[in-house]
Amino acid sequence: MENTMQIYQTSFAFRNREFPIGNGKALQFIYGSKQFQTKGGLAAGTATTNVYRCSKFKETMKAMQTPCCSPDEVIFGLEFHQSLYCHLLCGLLFSDEVQLVSSTFAHSIVQAFRTFELLWEELCADIRDGSLSSRITVPSIRAAMLKLLKPNPELADSVYRKCSGLSNWYGLIPALFPNAKYIYGVMTGSMELYLNKLRHYAADLPLLSADYGASEGWIAANVNPKVPTEMTTYVVLPNIGYFEFIPLRDGIDFKPVGLTEVKIGEEYEVVVTNFAGLYRYRLGDVVKVMGFHNSTPELKFLCRSNLLLTINIDKNTEKDLQISVEEAAKLLAAEKLEVVDFSSHVDLSTDPGHYVIFWELSGEASQEVLSECCNCLDKSFVDAGYMSSRKVNVIGPLELRILRKGTFHKVLNHYLAQGSAVNQFKTPRCVGVNNSKVLQILCGSAVRSFTSTAYDK
Numbered sequence: 001m002e003n004t005m006q007i008y009q010t011s012f013a014f015r016n017r018e019f020p021i022g023n024g025k026a027l028q029f030i031y032g033s034k035q036f037q038t039k040g041g042l043a044a045g046t047a048t049t050n051v052y053r054c055s056k057f058k059e060t061m062k063a064m065q066t067p068c069c070s071p072d073e074v075i076f077g078l079e080f081h082q083s084l085y086c087h088l089l090c091g092l093l094f095s096d097e098v099q100l101v102s103s104t105f106a107h108s109i110v111q112a113f114r115t116f117e118l119l120w121e122e123l124c125a126d127i128r129d130g131s132l133s134s135r136i137t138v139p140s141i142r143a144a145m146l147k148l149l150k151p152n153p154e155l156a157d158s159v160y161r162k163c164s165g166l167s168n169w170y171g172l173i174p175a176l177f178p179n180a181k182y183i184y185g186v187m188t189g190s191m192e193l194y195l196n197k198l199r200h201y202a203a204d205l206p207l208l209s210a211d212y213g214a215s216e217g218w219i220a221a222n223v224n225p226k227v228p229t230e231m232t233t234y235v236v237l238p239n240i241g242y243f244e245f246i247p248l249r250d251g252i253d254f255k256p257v258g259l260t261e262v263k264i265g266e267e268y269e270v271v272v273t274n275f276a277g278l279y280r281y282r283l284g285d286v287v288k289v290m291g292f293h294n295s296t297p298e299l300k301f302l303c304r305s306n307l308l309l310t311i312n313i314d315k316n317t318e319k320d321l322q323i324s325v326e327e328a329a330k331l332l333a334a335e336k337l338e339v340v341d342f343s344s345h346v347d348l349s350t351d352p353g354h355y356v357i358f359w360e361l362s363g364e365a366s367q368e369v370l371s372e373c374c375n376c377l378d379k380s381f382v383d384a385g386y387m388s389s390r391k392v393n394v395i396g397p398l399e400l401r402i403l404r405k406g407t408f409h410k411v412l413n414h415y416l417a418q419g420s421a422v423n424q425f426k427t428p429r430c431v432g433v434n435n436s437k438v439l440q441i442l443c444g445s446a447v448r449s450f451t452s453t454a455y456d457k
Contacts, residue, residue, distance in 0.1 A: 004057075004218065006237070007211050007218045007237060009064070011210070011211050011222050014223040014225055015225045016064075019182050019206060020181075021066065024099040025066065025067055025068070025099065026061070026066035026067065026102055027068075027069055027087070027090070027098045027180075028070070028101075029084070029087050030068065031075065031077075031421065066100060069090045069098065071144040071147075073140045073144035073145075074086040074090065074144065077141040079138050080422050082135065082136050084111075084112060084115055085119065088112065088115070088119070088123060089123055089126060091176070092159055096178070096179060100181055102185050103423075104185060105185055105423075105426065106186065106191040106194045106207075107191060107427070108185070108422070109198060109201075110198055110201070113172055120159070121160075123159070124159050124160050127156040127159065128151065130149045130151035168200075170203060171204075173203075174203055180205060181205075182206040182208050183202050183207050184209075184210055187207060187209040187210075187229045188209055188230075188300075189302075189303060189318075190303075193326075193339065195207065195230070206225075207229045211234065212299065216272060216283060217278065218237070218240050219241075219283075220234030220236045220237060221234060222235075234298065234301070235296055235299075236297055236299065241273060241274035242272070242274070244259075244272075245261075246271060248266075248267045248305075249267075256271050256280075259296065260295060262297050264289050266288070267287070267289075267302065268287055268288075268289065269305050284305050285303075286303050286304070286317070287300060302317075303318040303319040304317075309344060311348070311355075311394075313388075314386035315383060316386060318429050320382075321429060324357075324377050324380035327377075331369055331372050331373050332361070332373065335369060337361055337362050337365050340361060340405075340408065341360050342427075343428055346432070352394055352395055354398060355398045356399045356401060357377055358442045359373075360403045360407050360408050370402065370448065371450050374398065375453060377400060378390070378397065378398040378454040381398075398452040399449060399450070401442075401446040402450075403445045407445040410445070412425060414441060
């Protein structure tokens with residue numbers, strides 16, 4: 001816990017130097033999950049839940065002038081959709097005091113304001129009447145929220161006017177929270193997909209990427225908050241663990257090197273030994289050394305090393321998949337559409353096997369545009385093994401499947417039902433046959449399918 005508070009305070013010091021905040025509150029979309037007792041009598045739970053339940057967390061947030069504007073009953077309510085509604089409501093109630101908007105991942109912030117688009121009039125009604133929507137049924141959440149609510153038609157009218165005056169919800173966040181200085185959360189790696197939508201909601205409000213950590217422990221802090229989000233680097237804090245790095249070059253299995261032995265421009269897999277008891281643990285994260293801050297390396301997070309689309313001699317990583325999706329998604333811009341979320345699957349039930357890309361879109365796209373997107377996806381995988389295998393038909397044509405709206409919400413609900421924590425949820429970017437339930441949700445939600453002709457002779 002000391003390491004967590006240390007990294008919070010370290011990165012806050014650098015953020016506050018560039019984007020100073022006043023004494024106010026933070027609209028934090030954070031969610032606790034269930035804790036349980038071990039046989040030895042210790043409380044156990046997810047990393048984020050343990051942090052939020054610790055008294056030091058509240059003390060640190062207060063010292064950083066950013067206590068959460070939602071009561072504990074909302075944070076630790078075990079019904080996610082009700083907690084999300086109440087987070088939004090609390091944000092509106094304290095709208096003039098909100099100094100920043102944050103969550104663990106960018107995905108959660110985008111999801112929150114997509115939900116706001118659907119429920120804003122209901123939220124206004126709650127504020128106007130000083131009542132609480134019937135959708136809130138958890139007794140503890142309901143009681144805590146009713147203590148905060150009182151009739152406030154002036155605020156309700158203000159929110160209503162602001163929302164009615166927006167064009168396609170552009171600039172929603174600064175409109176609702178005029179004193180907010182920035183938006184904060186992990187925005188690198190697989191979260192980069194959500195940046196366009198988040199920028200749409202944020203307008204000119206800065207997006208700041210949070211620190212680099214994992215369930216296994218913290219690694220590095222963002223000490224350069226002014227750089228563009230896509231260029232974020234993280235400085236390793238050498239006193240929170242012992243770090244080693246496995247060089248990744250030409251498929252050779254190199255021995256790990258120490259913190260001061262890494263080379264600028266090289267890619268590595270992170271190995272950590274920490275006070276929690278992990279010894280030379282391979283995180284599975286691939287990073288690139290971009291430089292040094294004094295004597296400690298600055299890392300750029302690239303992708304997970306264990307996510308591979310592969311059929312033959314092809315090896316496409318999470319980053320390769322993301323680049324392919326981003327390239328193809330540019331073709332949707334002309335129709336003012338966007339990819340809400342995506343995933344993939346290697347289909348070996350056909351001969352030859354082929355890649356399947358699942359897209360959920362913000363609206364209806366034409367047949368012609370989606371056919372072009374499918375071809376673009378196929379061509380954008382530039383791994384030599386993939387390209388050569390496609391040319392000789394050892395790998396079959398890529399397939400793009402369009403999903404009905406709300407499919408990835410079903411995926412989220414599936415994971416929540418399995419006990420996953422909302423704070424730590426990431427959309428699975430590659431779904432294997434062993435993840436049969438999620439694959440069933442994706443395949444069963446497909447409404448249109450397109451097959452690439454990019455390599456047709």
